[in-house]
Structure formats: C-alpha cells, structure tokens
Amino acid sequence: MKSFKEIAVPAFVLFAICLVATFLLAMTNSVTAPRIAALADDAEKSSRTEVLPDAVSFCGGKSLQYDGNDYTYFVGCDKDGGIVGFTFTTSAKGYGGDIVIMTGIDTFGKVTGITALELNETAGLGMKAQSESFRSRFIGKSGVIGVSTAGGGAENSVDAITGATITTKAVTDAVNDALLLFEQVKEAGANG
Amino acid sequence: MAEKKSLFNEFSKGLIAENPVLRLVLGTCPTLAVSTSMVNAIGMGLSASIVLVCSNIAISMLRRVIPSKVRIPAYIVVIASFVTIVQMLVKAFVPALDSALGVFLPLIVVNCIILGRAEAFAGKNSVAASAADGLGMGAGFTAALLCMATVREFLGNGTLFSGADSLLSLFGITSFTGIEIFSRLPEFLKIEPILIFILAPGGFFMFGILMALANKIAEGKGKPGAELHGCESCPMSGSCSLIKDGEADGIGARRSGAAATADMTGGGAQ
Amino acid sequence: MTKYYFSILLTAVLTNNFVLSKFLGICPFLGVSKKLKTATGMSLAVIFVMAMSTAVTYPINKYLLEPKGLAYLQTIVFILVIAALVQLVETVLKKYVPSLYSALGIYLPLITTNCAVLGVVLLNVQSASSEASFRFLASMFNSVGGGVGFMLAMIMFAGVRSRMESCDIPKSLRGLPITLIAASIVSVSFLGFGGIVENIFG
Numbered sequence: 001m002k003s004f005k006e007i008a009v010p011a012f013v014l015f016a017i018c019l020v021a022t023f024l025l026a027m028t029n030s031v032t033a034p035r036i037a038a039l040a041d042d043a044e045k046s047s048r049t050e051v052l053p054d055a056v057s058f059c060g061g062k063s064l065q066y067d068g069n070d071y072t073y074f075v076g077c078d079k080d081g082g083i084v085g086f087t088f089t090t091s092a093k094g095y096g097g098d099i100v101i102m103t104g105i106d107t108f109g110k111v112t113g114i115t116a117l118e119l120n121e122t123a124g125l126g127m128k129a130q131s132e133s134f135r136s137r138f139i140g141k142s143g144v145i146g147v148s149t150a151g152g153g154a155e156n157s158v159d160a161i162t163g164a165t166i167t168t169k170a171v172t173d174a175v176n177d178a179l180l181l182f183e184q185v186k187e188a189g190a191n192g
Numbered sequence: 193m194a195e196k197k198s199l200f201n202e203f204s205k206g207l208i209a210e211n212p213v214l215r216l217v218l219g220t221c222p223t224l225a226v227s228t229s230m231v232n233a234i235g236m237g238l239s240a241s242i243v244l245v246c247s248n249i250a251i252s253m254l255r256r257v258i259p260s261k262v263r264i265p266a267y268i269v270v271i272a273s274f275v276t277i278v279q280m281l282v283k284a285f286v287p288a289l290d291s292a293l294g295v296f297l298p299l300i301v302v303n304c305i306i307l308g309r310a311e312a313f314a315g316k317n318s319v320a321a322s323a324a325d326g327l328g329m330g331a332g333f334t335a336a337l338l339c340m341a342t343v344r345e346f347l348g349n350g351t352l353f354s355g356a357d358s359l360l361s362l363f364g365i366t367s368f369t370g371i372e373i374f375s376r377l378p379e380f381l382k383i384e385p386i387l388i389f390i391l392a393p394g395g396f397f398m399f400g401i402l403m404a405l406a407n408k409i410a411e412g413k414g415k416p417g418a419e420l421h422g423c424e425s426c427p428m429s430g431s432c433s434l435i436k437d438g439e440a441d442g443i444g445a446r447r448s449g450a451a452a453t454a455d456m457t458g459g460g461a462q
Numbered sequence: 463m464t465k466y467y468f469s470i471l472l473t474a475v476l477t478n479n480f481v482l483s484k485f486l487g488i489c490p491f492l493g494v495s496k497k498l499k500t501a502t503g504m505s506l507a508v509i510f511v512m513a514m515s516t517a518v519t520y521p522i523n524k525y526l527l528e529p530k531g532l533a534y535l536q537t538i539v540f541i542l543v544i545a546a547l548v549q550l551v552e553t554v555l556k557k558y559v560p561s562l563y564s565a566l567g568i569y570l571p572l573i574t575t576n577c578a579v580l581g582v583v584l585l586n587v588q589s590a591s592s593e594a595s596f597r598f599l600a601s602m603f604n605s606v607g608g609g610v611g612f613m614l615a616m617i618m619f620a621g622v623r624s625r626m627e628s629c630d631i632p633k634s635l636r637g638l639p640i641t642l643i644a645a646s647i648v649s650v651s652f653l654g655f656g657g658i659v660e661n662i663f664g
Contacts, residue, residue, distance in 0.1 A: 017254070017269050036280070217638065224485040269538065396642050405634075407637075
C-alpha cells in the first residue's frame with residue numbers, strides 16, 4: 001500500500017500547478033479578450049463595407065428564416081438613409097471544411113462583392129478563392145450563377161479556379177444562397 | 193567565462209549538431225504543415241520558440257518541486273498554459289497569423305520538441321542552461337522550417353515572403369507584402385509555379401530531400417545519419433515498447449510492452 | 463441526413479485524410495508503419511481513443527466551458543482529459559479485457575501525445591461553434607472518419623514500405639529520407655480522392 005503522503009504530495013503539487021496556470025490564463029484572457037472581440041467586430045464591419053461599397057451605414061443584424069435555417073442579414077443605407085443593398089452571410093461545404101461567404105447584393109439583385117469570412121482550403125489551390133481576381137468574377141452577376149470549368153465564360157457564370165473546382169462550386173453555392181435570401185427579403189418587403 | 197561558454201554551447205547545439213527537426217526528427221507534423229509559406233514558418237517557429245523558452249525556464253525552476261511520479265502531467269499543464277497564452281496573444285495582435293496557422297497553434301502542446309526538451313533537459317538542468325537550450329532548439333526549429341518553406345514557397349507559389357504584412361503589421365509596417373518572382377519574369381521565360389510543392393506531397397518530398405542532405409553532411413563529418421525515430425525521442429517512448437524492440441517482432445514487442453506499460457502505470461498514475 | 467453524415471465520414475477518410483493532407487499524426491505514421499501488424503494495432507487504438515475523447519470532450523466543452531465563457535481553457539483541459547482518459551482505458555483494459563489489452567494496450571501511452579487526437583478534438587469544437595449543424599453526432603462521425611483515414615494511410619503505407627525493403631536505395635536516401643519520399647507519392651494518390659467524393663455528393 002502506498003502511504004498517504006506518497007499520494008497526497010504529488011496530487012497537491014499538480015493541483016497547485018493547475019491553479020497557478022489557470023490564474024495566469026484568466027489574467028491573459030482578461031487582457032486579450034476585449035481586443036480579440038474588437039478585432040472580430042472590426043473585421044466584420046470592414047467586410048460589410050467591402051462587399052457593399054455604396055453603403056455608408058448598416059442597420060444591424062436582422063434575422064430571416066428560410067428552408068429551416070436562420071440567417072442574419074444587414075441592410076446597407078446611403079447617407080440619406082435610402083436602402084442601397086443587403087449583405088448576407090452564407091456557408092457551403094468546400095474541400096477543406098465549411099466555407100463562409102459574405103455577399104453584398106444591391107437593390108436590383110446584382111452582386112456587389114463577396115468576401116470569404118472562413119476559408120480552410122488547400123494552399124495555392126482553393127485558397128485562391130480569397131484573391132481579388134476571383135472574388136471580382138462575381139460582381140454584377142444575379143439570379144442563379146453557374147460555374148464554367150472549361151474557361152468558356154458561359155452566360156452568368158464564373159470561371160472555376162484551375163484545380164479547385166470544388167472550392168469554386170462551394171463559393172458559388174454560397175453566393176446563390178445569398179441571392180435566394182435576397183429574393184425572400186424582397187418578397188417580404190413587397191408584401192409588408 | 194567558462195560559464196558563458198557552456199551557455200553558448202547549450203544554445204548552439206540546437207542549431208546544427210542537435211537540430212530538433214533534421215537531426216532529432218522531432219516536431220514533424222508542424223514542419224510539414226506550416227512550411228507552405230515563409231511567413232507561416234517564421235510565425236510558427238517564433239510561437240514555438242517562445243513556448244519552448246518559457247516552459248523550459250518554468251520547468252527548470254520547478255524541477256525540485258515536481259515529484260517525478262507526476263512530472264509528465266505537470267509538464268503538460270505548464271506547456272499547455274504557455275501555448276494558450278501565446279495563442280491568445282497571437283489572436284489579439286497578429287490575427288492573420290492565427291488564421292494561417294489554424295489548429296497547429298494550439299497543437300504546439302503536443303509538439304514533441306517541447307515536451308522532449310522538458311523531459312530531457314529542463315527537468316535536470318539550471319534555469320540559465322535551460323533557457324539557452326530552449327532558445328537554441330527554438331532557433332534550430334525555426335531555421336529548419338524556414339529552409340523548407342523557402343524552397344516550397346519559391347517553387348510552389350513563385351514568391352518569397354508572401355503575406356509578410358500580416359507579421360510586419362505588428363511593427364506598424366504594412367507596405368511590404370512579399371516578393372513576386374515568377375510573375376515578374378520576362379515573357380519568354382514565363383513559367384507557372386510548380387503547385388505540387390505547396391500541396392501535401394511536396395511537403396513530404398521536400399522534407400525527404402532536406403533530410404537526405406542533412407544526412408549527407410553529417411556523413412561527411414563522420415556522424416551517423418538521422419535515424420527513423422518516429423516517436424523515439426518523444427518523452428512517452430519510455431513506455432513505448434515498439435521502438436525498444438525495433439518494432440519488428442510482434443510477439444516480443446507485445447510481451448515487453450506489457451512490462452513497460454506496467455512500469456508506466458505503476459509510476460505515472462494521474 | 464444519412465447522406466450528410468456519410469459525406470462527413472468520407473471527407474474525413476479520403477479528402478481530408480488526417481495524415482496525408484492535414485499532417486496530423488506524422489510521428490506514428492513514420493514510426494510504426496514498418497510492419498502491417500503494428501500499423502493495424504496502432505490504427506485501431508487511434509480510432510478508439512479518437513472516438514472516446516470526442517465523446518468526452520464534446521459535452522465538457524458544450525456544457526461546461528462555453529456557457530461559462532471559459533473557451534480559452536480548451537487546449538489545457540482537452541489535453542489533460544485525453545491523458546487521463548488514455549491512462550484510465552489502459553488500466554481498465556489491462557484488468558478486465560486482457561486480450562484486447564495485449565492487442566491495443568501497448569499503443570495507448572503513445573497516443574497521449576499524438577497530435578491527431580488533440581487535433582480532431584479541437585477541430586470538432588471549432589467546427590461546432592462555427593456551424594450550428596456540426597453537432598455531437600457529426601463530431602463523432604468526423605472523429606471515427608479521421609481514425610479510419612489514419613488506418614487507411616497506415617495500412618497503405620505499410621504495404622509500400624514492405625516493398626522498399628528489397629530495393630537498392632542510394633546511401634544518403636536510406637532510412638527516413640526515402641520513407642518520406644514514399645509518403646509523398648502515397649499522398650499524391652489521396653489528392654485524387656477529392657474528385658470521387660465530389661462526384662458522389664456533388
């Protein structure tokens with residue numbers, strides 16, 4: 001049998017180390033947490049401005065239910081308070097996990113810009129979805145956007161990133177979802 | 193003077209003679225995963241070095257207090273705390289690096305280099321020597337990562353230091369975003385980057401080539417090449433019978449494995 | 463819904479293979495893949511521990527850490543839970559199921575510091591917070607898929623390595639370098655799986 005001391009001393013030391021460690025972590029967290037939250041907030045704000053450049057201000061998150069899922073969207077206004085468009089955050093399954101896309105749509109249902117809020121694709125392939133040159137392919141598109149792989153540039157479709165068709169399709173799916181949500185918002189607006 | 197010299201030795205051994213990646217074959221997962229770009233490599237190297245130095249110092253200070261029975265869990269707690277602190281700081285001050293390193297930032301906890309140094313060095317040596325050891329090992333890790341990342345980014349993406357602004361923004365510099373090389377070549381030399389070098393196969397391939405080079409150099413100096421340790425130098429290897437028996441003989445490994453694990457459970461109850 | 467879980471499983475096994483495309487668990491992949499027998503034993507132990515740790519850490523995170531705003535303690539809590547769990551499983555197996563212990567038990571201590579296990583647990587809770595649908599069941603499928611993917615990679619690689627035994631390899635490349643280059647070629651084959659999963663669920 002082990003004596004009491006043999007068990008108690010190691011247990012106490014381990015407990016003390018855990019206690020000190022947790023205390024240190026809590027301290028660091030209290031310093032960094034507000035900054036991390038502020039950064040996330042800033043990032044979201046600047047994403048909204050990026051995808052809907054015409055808007056001066058955004059009226060806060062409105063919720064919308066569609067197809068059994070909850071979505072939050074923002075209404076962008078110009079300086080006189082007139083509505084210039086909406087931003088939607090939608091997601092789709094990419095190659096390396098979920099891709100979260102924010103899409104800006106003007107009042108005519110045309111995409112004004114997209115940005116990836118979350119993207120964990122293969123470096124050098126799917127990660128190119130972040131690039132300006134890819135994201136700008138969506139601008140001005142409306143309705144249901146297709147993907148063209150052969151570089152044919154079919155009507156209302158975007159050229160796929162070479163070697164990353166899955167990523168391109170996922171991003172396009174997310175943007176199409178946003179366009180669908182836009183239709184819902186428009187209908188609700190027309191009815192109400 | 194002698195003291196200073198030996199401290200320098202503790203530092204410099206980590207760079208080449210006992211380079212954690214190329215000689216001791218530790219920390220292979222982050223080496224392969226984050227060496228897709230030079231900026232990621234530097235970020236990972238620095239984060240791991242900070243954790244390594246801090247945990248080495250803390251463990252060296254606590255080496256007389258921690259009972260040997262619970263030393264592994266105690267080391268893990270110490271290391272995990274520093275990793276979490278570094279993770280929170282990176283999130284708050286270099287958010288782009290946090291998203292680039294992803295899950296590999298918290299995974300520094302299970303990086304064998306850190307637990308390995310705690311067990312092999314910091315638990316037995318003075319604070320100053322442990323700090324020097326941690327600094328050297330960290331520098332060696334960063335250097336090996338950077339070596340691989342330079343080749344992979346250059347060949348696979350055609351750039352150097354791409355995305356440097358994410359690290360440099362810490363010092364208020366945002367104008368330098370890396371050097372484009374392939375896209376600047378004159379028209380008749382135009383080549384596409386060899387994409388596969390930044391994909392997974394390129395990682396394994398480059399690591400293999402780098403390891404072969406390191407072995408060749410070591411051979412020239414009359415030292416044996418790096419052995420396929422896998423996890424031999426990892427601190428859990430004391431209870432890992434596979435390596436003791438060269439993982440060859442299934443039955444033999446099993447028998448002594450049971451004995452080894454019995455030691456482990458007897459001694460290291462949590 | 464079945465299709466959803468099946469696609470999580472296949473993605474984890476093939477396209478997002480833990481070893482060959484996420485670089486998690488490289489140490490055992492290189493160290494224990496020389497013989498088919500050890501490779502299989504190690505993989506089974508990994509699948510088991512991955513599923514167990516997810517089953518334990520998911521509720522801890524969801525009902526303890528997140529509601530209290532302690533998400534920053536995830537790393538430290540998870541690694542300790544995994545370490546304790548592995549030790550517990552080992553002791554229980556040794557005492558009550560000696561046959562299973564002799565098959566898997568010897569691999570268990572190694573698994574505590576296997577980054578694939580902590581990796582899968584962290585990735586699960588991250589996905590769970592970013593997407594509402596990545597709930598408990600999906601996390602479990604992801605973990606088991608990750609483990610099965612690990613096994614697939616280990617077994618394939620053990621086969622490749624047994625063929626290399628009889629090859630005449632240049633001196634500098636012997637040992638680890640040629641093993642890594644072989645791993646590189648095996649991982650090329652996994653790049654091709656993306657298309658398969660895409661075509662099944664596209």
